[in-house]
Amino acid sequence: MLRHGCRVAVAKRFSSTVQRVDYKLDARDIPNDATIFSMIQPTGKFHLGNYLGATRVWQDLCDLKQPDQKLLFGIADLHALTIPKPNVQEFRQFRNEAIASILAVGVDPQRATVMHQSSIPQHSQLHWLLSTLASMGYLNRMTQWKSKSNLKQPTLDAGAIGNVKLGLFSYPVLQAADVLIYRATHVPVGDDQSQHLELTRYLAEQFNSTYKTDYFPLPKTLLAPTKKILSLASPDKKMSKSDTNQESVIYVNDEPNVIAKKIRKAVTDSIMDHFNYDPVNRPGVSNLINIISGIQRKSIQEVEKDVSHMNNFKDFKNYVTEVIVEELKGPREQFARFMKEPGYLDQVVKRGTEEAQELAENNYKEIAKIVGL
Structure with missing residues (x-):
């Protein structure tokens, strides 16, 4: 509404x-x-x-x-x-x-x-x-x-x-x-x-x-x-194709292994026992939560609840990767098809x-x- x-x-x-x-x-x-x-x-x-x-x-x-x-x-x-x-x-x-x-x-x-x-x-x-x-x-x-x-x-x-x-x-x-x-x-x-x-x-x-x-x-x-959506490497600026660090940008036609690699390298912080949305103190983690929120069309609070059981960055980043890979599967395949036509x-x-x-x-x-x- x-x-x-x-x-x-x-x-x-x-x-x-x-x-x-x-x-x-x-x-x-x-x-x-x-x-x-x-x-x-x-x-x-x-x-x-x-x-x-x-x-x-x-x-x-x-x-x-x-x-x-x-x-x-x-x-x-x-x-x-x-x-x-x-x-x-x-x-x-x-x-x-x-x-x-x-x-x-x-x-x-x-x-x-x-x-x-x-x-x-x-x-x-x-x-x-x-x-x-x-x-x-x-x-x-x-x-x-x-x-x-x-x-x-x-x-x-x-x-x-x-x-x-x-x-x-x-x-x-x-x-x-x-x-x-x-x-x-x-x-x-x-x-x-x-x-x-x-x-x-x-x-x-x-x-x-x-x-x-x-x-x-x-x-x-x-x-x-x-x-x-912010840069994976510098979450103080927007994600941009012109970024010299291409590891900070996820494209709709990136393969799953490329997406996984970029998320693994995404800037986070040293707090590993919980993941919460705090753009000022935890900009990297907040950016990843925001990405999940956008893809799943859920509120930030709902995403925080979904990841509340996680207590290490491996599980958290694997989850982020799975969400992105699944969302971009269709667009990635369609882009490849259209570029051949x-x-x-x-x-x-x-x-x-x-x-x-x-x-x-x-x-x-x-x-x-x-x-x-």
């Missing part, structure tokens, strides 16, 4: 546009006429954080889809270019692997539209229109461009800011266009993207107010039962592009008419 509220500060007028779902989506959580949109960066094959933090929710939405609902899931390849990709062949491979990963985790292309962001030019067209409504001051308050530029308060200075690329600074406006071009009503995201959805609603309001229309709905931030991946993207293109083109024609183009 849904609970209203959010752990991050949101503007009062947006408080009713944030929904949190506990553990697993229910058919009653989403209106029958909802348009649901979300994208993920093309970093190649997914890791456990991508899976539990985003794409498994997409699978849930496919399973629950009603006839009048629209599901649109994409690869944010334009966003990925905010950090240039000079190795073009690798970038294209990552795009293909991302599509294969989406399908491998259970997204049904018969129920959901799957496409590359760059294939729908209306994203960029609406981006320009919305950029005329977005203030520099508002964009300056966005946190991710600062973190991706390695800029930290209070050391920000004119020189450092002057080196930030325009695309990185303004990409939240493109992100808003991604959502609004489809007139999406719900966007499943993690807490770290809530700020960008606030901007999306703000720009939707600005557009509606400026042009005296109610064309854009204010999309709801669907804080679905996602889990922020590039023609099928092209077919899925082609069909998804046509579906998304039709909706985006029809909407943009109406938007252009509203603004006088």
Whole structure:
């Protein structure tokens, strides 16, 4: 069931546009006429954080889809270019692997539209229109461009800011266009993207107010039962494919013996007679408990109870390994299958592009008419 509220500060007028779902989506959580949109960066094959933090929710939405609902899931390849990709062949491979990963985790292309962001030019067209409504001051308050530029308060200075690329600074406006071009009503995201959805609603309001229309709905931030998975080696940071220590990352296509090896090496602590969730004092153990909680869709307290009889790290880590291996068995096998069928991946993207293109083109024609183009 849904609970209203959010752990991050949101503007009062947006408080009713944030929904949190506990553990697993229910058919009653989403209106029958909802348009649901979300994208993920093309970093190649997914890791456990991508899976539990985003794409498994997409699978849930496919399973629950009603006839009048629209599901649109994409690869944010334009966003990925905010950090240039000079190795073009690798970038294209990552795009293909991302599509294969989406399908491998259970997204049904018969129920959901799957496409590359760059294939729908209306994203960029609406981006320009919305950029005329977005203030520099508002964009300056966005946190991710600062973190991706390695800029930290209070050391920000004119020189450092002057080196930030325009695309990185303004990409939240493109992100808003991604959502609004489809007139999406719900966007499943993690807490770290809530700020960008606030901007999306703000720009939707600005557009509606400026042009005296109610064309854009204010999309709801669907804080679905996602889990922020941390590095196995450094549980003070998120699990990331770019981590130089690849032992800290579990991929959906890792073989069972590889997963076992990585979990055995996972950072824990010196307390062996019990295992409890304490992110401050026991970050490594807490991360493993959080992983179990996410996979099993159980509360932290339930997981703590399940492992309460264990009194050594061997038993605890073996249990974590078994849970992960069993969960990723299907996705691992499906990913291998899809990567051997590039023609099928092209077919899925082609069909998804046509579906998304039709909706985006029809909407943009109406938007252009509203603004006088």
